[in-house]
Amino acid sequence: QVQLLESGGGSVQPGASLRLSCVSSADSHGVNCMAWFRQAPGQERKMIGNIYLLGNDPAYIHDSVRGRFTVSRDNAKNTIYLQMNSLKPEDTAIYYCAAGRVTIAGSYFGAGYYNYWGQGTQVTVSS
DSSP states (O other): OOOEEEEOOEEEOTTOOEEEEEEEOSOOTTOOEEEEEEEOTTSOOEEEEEEESSTTOOOEEOTTTBTTEEEEEEGGGTEEEEEEOSOOGGGOEEEEEEEEOOSSOOOOOSGGGOOEEOOOEEEEEOO
């Protein structure tokens, strides 16, 4: 089974930056798309960005964080990243890495596209 491990979370002040990492197991079981989700207290888990692992398609970023967050990959390290800038208190959430298999590159914002999930890393933004 594919294993995903998130890291890089923490507690920061508004305006700060964090970079999250997600390392996947070497046995990919054919996964070709990875994503970042977040779940704030009392909220549903929502995707904030995903990236196709093949070819050169750009990452898809949710409108709510576009311009502040970026998703990138390092296939040689089986790793994706979430760079978060200008953090706001409303960004406070548990951030999850997910992986799945899709036919072609696309947005794939629904959680149903992803079969594998990490345990999450906490991001807290407060003064």
